Amino acid sequence: MIKSSLTALGTTVLMMAFPAAGQDTGNATTETLSGAYTGKAYSPYAKRSFPERPLWGDSHVHTDLSMDAGLFGTRLSPREAYRFARGEEVVSSTGQAVRLSRPLDWLVVADHSDGMGLFNDLAAGKPELLAYEQAAGWNKGLAAGGQSAVAAALDLIGTFSQGNIDPEMMALYAPGSKLYKNIWEEVVSDAEDFNDPGTFTALIGFEWTSLIKGNNMHRVVIMRDGPVRARQVVPYTTQAPMGSPDPRDLWKYLTNYEEKTDGEVLAIAHNGNLSNGIMFPLEAQWNGTALDETYVTQRDKWEPLYEATQIKGDGEAHPFLSPDDEFADYETWDIGNLDVSEAKTDAMLAGEYAREALKRGLVIESRLGTNPYKFGLIGATDSHTSLATAEEDNFFGKHSGAEPSAERMMHPFMQNENGTIMGWQQVASGLAAIWAIENTREAIFDAMQRKEVYGTTGPRMSLRMFGGWEYTEQDLNSRMPAVVGYEKGTPMGGSLRVKPENAKAPSFMVYALRDPIGANLDRIQIVKGWLEVDGETREQVYNIAWSGERKLRRDGKLPAVGNTVDVANANWTNTIGAADLGAVWTDPDFDPGQKAFYYARVLEIPTPRWSTYDAFRFGVDVPKGAPTSTQERAYSSPIWYDPAP
Amino acid sequence: MKHVVMRLLREPLLHFFAVAGLIFLFFVAVDDTGELPADVIIISPERIDQLAAQYSAIWNKSPTPDELNALINEDIREEVYYREALALDLDKNDAIVRRRLRQKMEFLFDSGAVLQEPAAGELEAYLASNENKYQHASRLAFEQIYLGTSPDSDNVTQSLRSLRSSPVTDLSGLRERSYLPAQLGLSSLAAVNSTFGQGFYERLEEFSPETWEGPVDSAYGVHLVRIVSSEPVRMPNLDEIREDVLRDWQTEKAKVLREQDYAARREHFTIEIRRRDNTEITESQ
Numbered sequence: 001m002i003k004s005s006l007t008a009l010g011t012t013v014l015m016m017a018f019p020a021a022g023q024d025t026g027n028a029t030t031e032t033l034s035g036a037y038t039g040k041a042y043s044p045y046a047k048r049s050f051p052e053r054p055l056w057g058d059s060h061v062h063t064d065l066s067m068d069a070g071l072f073g074t075r076l077s078p079r080e081a082y083r084f085a086r087g088e089e090v091v092s093s094t095g096q097a098v099r100l101s102r103p104l105d106w107l108v109v110a111d112h113s114d115g116m117g118l119f120n121d122l123a124a125g126k127p128e129l130l131a132y133e134q135a136a137g138w139n140k141g142l143a144a145g146g147q148s149a150v151a152a153a154l155d156l157i158g159t160f161s162q163g164n165i166d167p168e169m170m171a172l173y174a175p176g177s178k179l180y181k182n183i184w185e186e187v188v189s190d191a192e193d194f195n196d197p198g199t200f201t202a203l204i205g206f207e208w209t210s211l212i213k214g215n216n217m218h219r220v221v222i223m224r225d226g227p228v229r230a231r232q233v234v235p236y237t238t239q240a241p242m243g244s245p246d247p248r249d250l251w252k253y254l255t256n257y258e259e260k261t262d263g264e265v266l267a268i269a270h271n272g273n274l275s276n277g278i279m280f281p282l283e284a285q286w287n288g289t290a291l292d293e294t295y296v297t298q299r300d301k302w303e304p305l306y307e308a309t310q311i312k313g314d315g316e317a318h319p320f321l322s323p324d325d326e327f328a329d330y331e332t333w334d335i336g337n338l339d340v341s342e343a344k345t346d347a348m349l350a351g352e353y354a355r356e357a358l359k360r361g362l363v364i365e366s367r368l369g370t371n372p373y374k375f376g377l378i379g380a381t382d383s384h385t386s387l388a389t390a391e392e393d394n395f396f397g398k399h400s401g402a403e404p405s406a407e408r409m410m411h412p413f414m415q416n417e418n419g420t421i422m423g424w425q426q427v428a429s430g431l432a433a434i435w436a437i438e439n440t441r442e443a444i445f446d447a448m449q450r451k452e453v454y455g456t457t458g459p460r461m462s463l464r465m466f467g468g469w470e471y472t473e474q475d476l477n478s479r480m481p482a483v484v485g486y487e488k489g490t491p492m493g494g495s496l497r498v499k500p501e502n503a504k505a506p507s508f509m510v511y512a513l514r515d516p517i518g519a520n521l522d523r524i525q526i527v528k529g530w531l532e533v534d535g536e537t538r539e540q541v542y543n544i545a546w547s548g549e550r551k552l553r554r555d556g557k558l559p560a561v562g563n564t565v566d567v568a569n570a571n572w573t574n575t576i577g578a579a580d581l582g583a584v585w586t587d588p589d590f591d592p593g594q595k596a597f598y599y600a601r602v603l604e605i606p607t608p609r610w611s612t613y614d615a616f617r618f619g620v621d622v623p624k625g626a627p628t629s630t631q632e633r634a635y636s637s638p639i640w641y642d643p644a645p
Numbered sequence: 646m647k648h649v650v651m652r653l654l655r656e657p658l659l660h661f662f663a664v665a666g667l668i669f670l671f672f673v674a675v676d677d678t679g680e681l682p683a684d685v686i687i688i689s690p691e692r693i694d695q696l697a698a699q700y701s702a703i704w705n706k707s708p709t710p711d712e713l714n715a716l717i718n719e720d721i722r723e724e725v726y727y728r729e730a731l732a733l734d735l736d737k738n739d740a741i742v743r744r745r746l747r748q749k750m751e752f753l754f755d756s757g758a759v760l761q762e763p764a765a766g767e768l769e770a771y772l773a774s775n776e777n778k779y780q781h782a783s784r785l786a787f788e789q790i791y792l793g794t795s796p797d798s799d800n801v802t803q804s805l806r807s808l809r810s811s812p813v814t815d816l817s818g819l820r821e822r823s824y825l826p827a828q829l830g831l832s833s834l835a836a837v838n839s840t841f842g843q844g845f846y847e848r849l850e851e852f853s854p855e856t857w858e859g860p861v862d863s864a865y866g867v868h869l870v871r872i873v874s875s876e877p878v879r880m881p882n883l884d885e886i887r888e889d890v891l892r893d894w895q896t897e898k899a900k901v902l903r904e905q906d907y908a909a910r911r912e913h914f915t916i917e918i919r920r921r922d923n924t925e926i927t928e929s930q
Binding site: 052053056087102103105127130168171176177178199241242460462464477479480481482511512513516517579580582 | 702703704705706741744745794820822823824825826827828829830833835836838839840841842843863864865866
């Protein structure tokens, strides 16, 4: 009784969180589709009722407004970030011409809210700032350039990390100050200037940079709205007295935003892999407070997506948690937390990786009635150069100090007594693909809310996934499988419809196309996680479609696709793999009594890793320990099954 | 006579001079320090409220009596030094003071200039001379049939012929399995090429509408294509984009007016530039 009312409450909250999913976006339903498609080859084109192609973008780019970016030498502003994302050539902070292979469809400039704009003003010598002794000193050093500038930057970092910054000066760059409000207004109007509905979307956002003793709980906040609403607030920070590092306080801010402006907003967490176990708690949150109904409903409401892959490591799965998955150890960063101030232990891993969190969510849902980790998956760069680069052959690094140079691979990225992360370990990842009806703030945000999105480690492969009870091989081979996909079931990010009496097991129609200018595909897999009767969670990876004549072995594993990478010349050929793959897959181990989720993972054939391109272009050795090739991948948002929805 | 007055009243320059004048008067009115003897410092109740408000804006709480005391003393200290500094002419030739005063002047002017409203025909003229900035790119809507990576050329010709002869043909026999969208609504070059590969849109532009055409190569293989509708490069009419045009026009206008204002002010001065090498000085724009 208690459980069912909790479930009902959870459902109510869920419906409140996604009011737009069923209305504004023209989300496909049987009626809309059967009206639009009469089964003949000709269809009305003007009225598109479901998305035709994914919209590519980066939800997480930092510019010179972020203090750490500025410190590392980034001089490009949000305006350059937008220009670059929409396909223009720009000159990077280190003076190198750079351009994307193709434009992105949308971008979120997400600068750190704490100290936003401070470094810029220091460098520029803003009069209000120079009144402070500390600022005047740093400004003098920065203006002198060369070693004095480096010394000033180091002194600045030291002063900050020891908390010795003049609090009154810091307060100028925090909520409550007019200066801070002005900086935010400029962020908003820059987005507005570059937002071009139908062609290029600039969503308004920022990053809330919660760090608990070096343990990462960062979230990117994204608004659905334009300047009128965005200007009614300023970004939420983590420093007292105005801010807080507690996600519960962030959720209050988000609630307040929607109440105050009548707008909509969401938050996307990232780098659980650097949280030392506190990103996805099972029992109690970071400060020991037990998870309760508020925590689970609020997290479910505000955090529909998780950024599972980016420059600081891939966070889908970890080999310790998924020992049977031979692809789980992909670009893993597991030495410690964000600043490596505390080393990692195995016990922390379960609170850090997306797949395990999806499993934990099922456990918590059966205990508290709501699944706090019912999130879709995306990738983003988290680049601090204003440049959204995620391609192996066009990678501009985490920050301006890591822009292309002969030495960048061998510079330690992070180093102390707990370990070292080398420059070459940065990951040229990732991007988000959004199945939105049109290229606008509203449509992209609504698709994020309904989780009809997926992430890749950089390449732009197209990926569709539908879950239902009656998909057939013919559906997949029809002229427009997506029409049948929406008609018979739910797209990625949704929940399976109620099981019909006679249905034995759910079927999933999954298909993928390689990046038009990229590598062929190796295989499509379904990752399933479920909750056993004994309360334990399990997982299983199924190969469902693959290239060539390979045969599944008895244990379900597939022989490797091969490798055409020519390391010396940083080259490869599309002579192996397939341009597209697809399958209708029915769960052979389905138990109608068990909560479960299913998501698709698509692997490309091996291609040169960015470090291999660097070695070739700069005439240096591939660093010891660096893989010479990489199998890039896409992660779909899951589809959930609940025995008693 | 009446016409002249009306025209004057509609003259934008007059409007912002009026607004700027009002703002100036406001500053003069609220600035009460000027009327006092040089050796008296009065901290008014309004000033104390202001100090308290500034404090709460930063610290999110009201100051305690002690804190308020400190704020007031700090304010007096600032005022003392400020007046003494003025007496010693320390504001002269100070780069920061100069920059700040220039900012204030420009701000005074700009706050009037943004209120500009265009006269009849002005926006139209602006739009006409900035067409490139506003025109919509061309778009195509089409459907396509995928024939595989290397279809037999006789087969391609045959398929094309039968498609052209009867508009509703059962396509299932012709096409190879493909997950590319079978049809795409009105889409730009970037959207089409991001799905089918570079150069695809450009080929489509050569095709005549409503008939099956091809074969055409994409990144994935060979296709037959039928253009369903197209939209050429289009100049939106003013009403669709009035807001954008108005904003840009105002920005530009403000810039021009600021330059005019500067030029007018500069007129008051005789400027001599004495260079050691006696070279001519060119007026900057």
